[in-house]
Amino acid sequence: MKGEGIGFGKAILFNEHFVVYGIPAIVSAIGKYTVAKASSFEVPELKLNDNRDATPGYKEDKLEQQKTSINNIIKRMNIDFSGEGVEVELGGNLYAASGIGASAASCVAMARALSDYYALDLSDDEINDIAYEGEKGYHGTPSGVDNTASTFGGLIWFEKAETNIIEKISLPNPVEIVMGNTGKIADTTAAVAGVRERKEKNSDKYKKIFNRAENIAYLAKRALQEGDYREVGKLMNENHKLLQQIEVSSKELDFLVSVARNYGAFGAKLTGGGLGGNMIALTPGKELQEEVANAIEKEGFQALKTVIGVSRSGDSQ
Numbered sequence: 001m002k003g004e005g006i007g008f009g010k011a012i013l014f015n016e017h018f019v020v021y022g023i024p025a026i027v028s029a030i031g032k033y034t035v036a037k038a039s040s041f042e043v044p045e046l047k048l049n050d051n052r053d054a055t056p057g058y059k060e061d062k063l064e065q066q067k068t069s070i071n072n073i074i075k076r077m078n079i080d081f082s083g084e085g086v087e088v089e090l091g092g093n094l095y096a097a098s099g100i101g102a103s104a105a106s107c108v109a110m111a112r113a114l115s116d117y118y119a120l121d122l123s124d125d126e127i128n129d130i131a132y133e134g135e136k137g138y139h140g141t142p143s144g145v146d147n148t149a150s151t152f153g154g155l156i157w158f159e160k161a162e163t164n165i166i167e168k169i170s171l172p173n174p175v176e177i178v179m180g181n182t183g184k185i186a187d188t189t190a191a192v193a194g195v196r197e198r199k200e201k202n203s204d205k206y207k208k209i210f211n212r213a214e215n216i217a218y219l220a221k222r223a224l225q226e227g228d229y230r231e232v233g234k235l236m237n238e239n240h241k242l243l244q245q246i247e248v249s250s251k252e253l254d255f256l257v258s259v260a261r262n263y264g265a266f267g268a269k270l271t272g273g274g275l276g277g278n279m280i281a282l283t284p285g286k287e288l289q290e291e292v293a294n295a296i297e298k299e300g301f302q303a304l305k306t307v308i309g310v311s312r313s314g315d316s317q
């Protein structure tokens with residue numbers, strides 16, 4: 001018996017952190033994904049072989065969280081190892097790093113591989129639900145934005161609510177991005193907790209910032225639908241400023257953001273939990289994408305060239 005499944009990496013274009021409090025976020029799957037392969041294992045347990053390429057130290061750092069995550073997935077799927085166990089191998093072309101959806105992609109890929117292996121025929125909604133439980137292992141109370149992008153693909157408007165609001169945003173054309181990796185492993189739980197603490201202490205200041213973040217989401221949605229990438233870029237820059245104000249950026253992130261802007265990116269901001277991890281630059285056209293990626297690499301950082309709006313069939317939409 002064998003099973004296989006994939007989960008997309010993701011880039012949050014607007015409103016990480018704010019999304020935890022019900023402010024809409026815009027997130028996209030990227031053209032890189034994790035693949036999980038399940039096969040039988042003689043010992044009654046889940047054995048993991050994590051063969052993903054990763055930022056040095058990432059896998060070691062996340063090991064305990066990963067164990068909790070896998071246990072959550074097993075529990076949610078009611079998998080019983082009273083007979084034989086299962087071996088899961090993680091691979092694929094998504095680099096395991098902070099801010100790129102590595103944890104969500106691995107949860108989604110694993111849930112799909114196990115669903116396939118045990119012939120459960122789970123729907124995408126069910127996979128998303130299981131991956132959300134897995135994500136709790138990595139960051140306590142996730143909003144659900146990462147696993148949603150990783151499961152469904154495409155470009156998504158996401159609002160955390162009693163029942164999450166999940167809407168596809170259609171792009172007129174696929175659009176290139178560059179993601180720059182600071183090489184710093186970041187702890188999303190700590191980043192989210194820090195925002196909560198500061199928000200409680202400075203409620204007036206944070207209220208204003210959160211209101212603007214909400215406005216930006218609506219403006220960005222319209223600009224994306226119209227294919228007005230200059231406007232999208234401007235709004236990304238402003239969103240980065242708000243993220244700086246809630247203190248989740250870092251000097252490496254700010255540096256990579258300024259390199260990308262200096263080399264012509266339409267906009268650039270941190271992406272994901274912040275305090276390290278990755279930034280995203282909007283670089284429509286292969287030429288601009290190449291230029292910005294080269295500039296980041298010349299500064300000694302890793303750059304990933306990909307597109308936003310990747311659907312499950314691999315098309316950009």
Ligand code: MEV
Pocket residue numbers: 012015016017018019020099139141142143144145146188192271272273
């Ligand atoms: C992490 O990729 C995104 C955060 O907004 C946390 C979450 O939404 O769960 C920082």
